[in-house]
Amino acid sequence: MSNHQASATPWWLNQRIRGWIAQLLVIAFVAGFFTFVAYNTQVNMQARGISNSLSFFGQEAGFSVIQSLIPYSSSSTYGRVFLVGLLNTLFVSVIGIIFASLLGLVIGIARLSSNWLLARLAGAFIETFRNIPLLLQIFFFYFAVMQVLPTARQSFDLGGLFFFNNRGVYLPRPVPEPAFWAVVIAFVVAIGGVIWLRRWARRRQEETGQPFPVFWGGFGLIIGLPLIVFFLAGMPLGWSVPQLRGFNFQGGLVAIPEFTALLLALTIYTAASIAEIVRSGILSVSHGQTEAARSLGLPNQRVLQLVVLPQALRVIIPPVTSQYLNLTKNSSLATAIGYPDLVSVFAGTALNQTGQAVVIIGITMGVYLTISLSISLLMNVYNQRVRLVER
Amino acid sequence: MQIVKIVAAGVAIVGMSVAANAHAGKTFDSVKAKGYVQCGVGTGLPGFSSVDSKGQYTGLDVDVCRAVAAAMFGDANKVRYTPLTAKERFTALQSGEIDILSRNTTWTMTRDTSLGLTFAGVNYYDGQGFLVKKSLGVTSAKELAGATFCIQAGTTTELNLADYMRSHHMKYQAVTFDTSDATSKAFDNGRCDVLTSDQSQLYALRTQLKNPEGAMVLPEVISKEPLGPVVRSDDTQWFNLVKWSLFAMKNAEWLGVTSKNVAEMKKSNNPNIQRLLGTSGEFGKMIGVSNAWAYDIISQVGNYGESFERNVGMESPLKIKRGLNALWTQGGIQYAPPIR
Numbered sequence: 147m148s149n150h151q152a153s154a155t156p157w158w159l160n161q162r163i164r165g166w167i168a169q170l171l172v173i174a175f176v177a178g179f180f181t182f183v184a185y186n187t188q189v190n191m192q193a194r195g196i197s198n199s200l201s202f203f204g205q206e207a208g209f210s211v212i213q214s215l216i217p218y219s220s221s222s223t224y225g226r227v228f229l230v231g232l233l234n235t236l237f238v239s240v241i242g243i244i245f246a247s248l249l250g251l252v253i254g255i256a257r258l259s260s261n262w263l264l265a266r267l268a269g270a271f272i273e274t275f276r277n278i279p280l281l282l283q284i285f286f287f288y289f290a291v292m293q294v295l296p297t298a299r300q301s302f303d304l305g306g307l308f309f310f311n312n313r314g315v316y317l318p319r320p321v322p323e324p325a326f327w328a329v330v331i332a333f334v335v336a337i338g339g340v341i342w343l344r345r346w347a348r349r350r351q352e353e354t355g356q357p358f359p360v361f362w363g364g365f366g367l368i369i370g371l372p373l374i375v376f377f378l379a380g381m382p383l384g385w386s387v388p389q390l391r392g393f394n395f396q397g398g399l400v401a402i403p404e405f406t407a408l409l410l411a412l413t414i415y416t417a418a419s420i421a422e423i424v425r426s427g428i429l430s431v432s433h434g435q436t437e438a439a440r441s442l443g444l445p446n447q448r449v450l451q452l453v454v455l456p457q458a459l460r461v462i463i464p465p466v467t468s469q470y471l472n473l474t475k476n477s478s479l480a481t482a483i484g485y486p487d488l489v490s491v492f493a494g495t496a497l498n499q500t501g502q503a504v505v506i507i508g509i510t511m512g513v514y515l516t517i518s519l520s521i522s523l524l525m526n527v528y529n530q531r532v533r534l535v536e537r
Numbered sequence: 538m539q540i541v542k543i544v545a546a547g548v549a550i551v552g553m554s555v556a557a558n559a560h561a562g563k564t565f566d567s568v569k570a571k572g573y574v575q576c577g578v579g580t581g582l583p584g585f586s587s588v589d590s591k592g593q594y595t596g597l598d599v600d601v602c603r604a605v606a607a608a609m610f611g612d613a614n615k616v617r618y619t620p621l622t623a624k625e626r627f628t629a630l631q632s633g634e635i636d637i638l639s640r641n642t643t644w645t646m647t648r649d650t651s652l653g654l655t656f657a658g659v660n661y662y663d664g665q666g667f668l669v670k671k672s673l674g675v676t677s678a679k680e681l682a683g684a685t686f687c688i689q690a691g692t693t694t695e696l697n698l699a700d701y702m703r704s705h706h707m708k709y710q711a712v713t714f715d716t717s718d719a720t721s722k723a724f725d726n727g728r729c730d731v732l733t734s735d736q737s738q739l740y741a742l743r744t745q746l747k748n749p750e751g752a753m754v755l756p757e758v759i760s761k762e763p764l765g766p767v768v769r770s771d772d773t774q775w776f777n778l779v780k781w782s783l784f785a786m787k788n789a790e791w792l793g794v795t796s797k798n799v800a801e802m803k804k805s806n807n808p809n810i811q812r813l814l815g816t817s818g819e820f821g822k823m824i825g826v827s828n829a830w831a832y833d834i835i836s837q838v839g840n841y842g843e844s845f846e847r848n849v850g851m852e853s854p855l856k857i858k859r860g861l862n863a864l865w866t867q868g869g870i871q872y873a874p875p876i877r
Contacts, residue, residue: 194653209695220699293726498691501652
C-alpha cells in the first residue's frame with residue numbers, strides 16, 4: 147500500500163524536481179533581465195545617435211601618460227592605453243599587498259608584545275590609520291608630504307646618487323652588462339640549492355633529531371653564491387645615475403610622487419586593518435597551546451613559528467583576502483592625485499575622448515571583477531592548503 | 538570617490554536603459570513640467586562658473602543657464618546646478634541627469650556628431666595657452682622641451698598638447714588631474730613646470746595662485762577652442778530655445794539694449810528692437826515660450842556684453858579683453874543671426 151502511494155506522488159510535488167524548477171526560473175529571470183537591459187540600452191543609444199562599438203580600441207589615443215610599464219607614446223592606440231592603465235593598477239596593487247602584509251604582520255605582533263611602549267605605539271598606529279578615510283590619507287601623502295619636497299633644482303641629495311624632490315624619488319638604475327647572465331644563473335642555482343637543503347635538513351632531523359638552521363643557511367646561499375659569481379665575473383654591472391639636465395633629472399630610476407603617495411596610503415591603511423586581523427588570529431589560538439609548546443622547551447620564536455602562527459593562519463587568511471581585494475579596488479582612488487591607473491586613464495580620459503561610456507565602464511567593471519575573483523581563488527587555494535587537517 | 542563615480546555612471550546607464558525613451562524628444566516638456574532647468578556647470582572656475590560669497594553661482598557659463606530659465610519661466614533663478622568635472626560632463630548630459638551642459642566645453646566634430654549631442658552656439662572663443670612661473674626664465678612655448686605639464690584630464694587640451702609637442706619634436710611629461718583646482722594646486726606646489734589650458738582658464742587660475750605676479754602666460758596660442766552650451770540632439774524645440782536665448786543676448790548688445798534701459802526700449806520704434814522685445818511679431822511663440830522671452834533675459838541677466846564685462850571682463854578680477862569675443866561690428870567674431 148505504502149509502495150503504491152509513493153509512486154503516486156505527482157511529479158510537481160517531488161522536492162528534487164521542484165528545486166530544479168525553482169532554480170531554472172531564477173536563472174531565466176536573471177538572464178531575461180540582463181538581456182532586456184542590454185537590448186534596451188542598445189535601442190536607446192541608437193535612438194540618440196550615440197555610436198557604440200569596440201573599434202576605438204585601434205584608434206590613436208593622442209594623449210600622454212606619465213608612467214607606463216610598457217612602451218607608450220601619444221601616438222599609441224586606445225588598446226595600449228587600456229594595457230598601460232591595467233598594468234599600473236596591478237603594479238601598485240601587488241607592491242601594496244606585499245608591503246601591507248609585511249607591515250601588518252609586524253604591527254599585529256607588536257600590538258601583542260609584552261613591551262608596554264611597543265604595544266601602545268602599535269595600537270596608536272592602528273587606531274589612527276584605520277579610522278581616517280583613505281582618500282584623505284592619499285591627499286595627505288600627496289599634497290602635504292610629497293609636494294612640500296623641494297623643487298628639482300634644490301633636491302635633497304644623498305651622496306650624488308639619490309635625489310628627493312617634488313618630481314619624485316630618483317635612484318641609480320642598474321644597467322647589466324652581458325656577463326651579468328652568470329649572476330642570474332647563479333641565483334637560480336642557489337634557489338634550487340635551498341630547496342634541496344630544506345629536504346635534506348628535514349630528513350636529517352627525522353633521522354637524527356638534529357635541527358639545521360635552514361633559514362640562515364638558505365639566506366647565505368641565495369645572497370652568497372650570486373655575490374661570489376658577481377665578483378668572479380668582474381662586476382658586470384653599470385649604473386645609470388640620475389643627473390639634473392634642463393627642467394628635470396634624466397637617467398636613473400624614478401618613482402613618481404603620485405605612485406609613492408598612493409602606495410604609502412594604501413599600504414599603511416591596509417596594514418592597520420591587517421594588523422588587527424593578525425592580532426585576532428593569534429589571540430584565537432588557545433593559550434594552552436603556547437604553554438604546551440614552551441613546556442617542550444621550544445624558544446619563543448619557534449613557538450610562534452611552529453605552533454601559534456600555523457593555527458592562527460586559518461583564522462587570518464579569509465579576512466586578509468578581503469583586505470587584498472579592498473586594496474586592489476581602493477587603488478582606483480589614484481585618479482584623485484593623477485596616478486595613471488585603469489580608472490584614471492581608461493575609464494576617465496579614454497572614456498571622455500571617445501564618449502564610449504557604456505562599453506568602457508562595462509569593460510572596467512569586468513576587469514575589476516576578474517581581478518577580485520582571481521585573488522579570491524588564489525587565496526582560497528592557499529587556505530585549503532594551510533587549514534587544519536583533522537586526523 | 539572614483540568608485541562612487543563609476544557606480545553613478547553605471548546607475549545612469551541602467552537608468553538610461555530602463556527609463557525606456559522617457560525623455561526622447563521631450564526635454565522641453567519635462568523641463569517645463571518640473572519647473573526649473575537642470576544645468577551642468579564647472580566645479581569652480583572664477584568668471585565662468587563659481588560660487589560667490591552669498592552661495593550663488595555666477596559666471597559667463599552660469600549666465601547661459603539663467604538666460605534659458607528666464608526665457609522659459611520668466612525667472613532667471615529657476616535653475617538648479619550640477620557641478621561636473623571634465624570627465625563626467627558628457628555622460629551626465631547623455632543620461633538625462635542635466636538638461637544643458639554649460640561648462641567651457643570645446644565644440645569639436647567628434648563631440649557634435651558621435652555622442653548624441655549638439656552644440657547650441659559659442660559663448661566664448663578661446664585658445665589653448667601655457668602658464669609658467671617667471672622664475673623658470675622661459676619666454677616662449679618653443680623652449681619647453683623636457684618640461685612637465687599639469688593638465689586637467691579628459692579635455693581637448695590633452696590632445697592639443699600632444700599634437701603640438703609632437704609637431705615641434707619636443708619630449709614632455711604630463712600629470713593629469715580630475716579638477717582644475719587640483720591641477721592649479723599641483724602647479725603652485727611645483728609638481729610641474731607648466732600649466733596648460735584654455736587661455737581664459739589660465740587667467741582665472743592665475744588669480745588663485747599663492748603668488749599670481751610670479752606667473753605669466755606665454756604668448757603662443759596653439760589651438761582653436763570655441764566654447765559653448767551643449768544639449769542632447771533628440772529635442773529640436775529645446776535646442777532652439779537654448780540657441781536663441783544665447784542669440785538674444787548678442788542681438789541685444791548689437792541693438793544697444795541693456796538690463797538698465799530695456800524697459801524704455803520697449804517704446805522704441807526700431808523694428809529690430811520691437812521684434813527682440815516682443816512688442817511686434819510672435820517670435821516667442823515660435824520657440825514655445827512667451828513673447829516677452831528676450832525682455833526677461835535682458836532685464837534679469839543682461840546682454841552679452843554686460844555678462845562678459847561683469848564676469849570675465851574689465852569689471853571682474855580677470856580683466857580679459859573682449860578680443861575675438863567682441864561683436865563683429867567691434868572687430869570681434871561674435872555674430873548672431875537676426876530675429877525676423
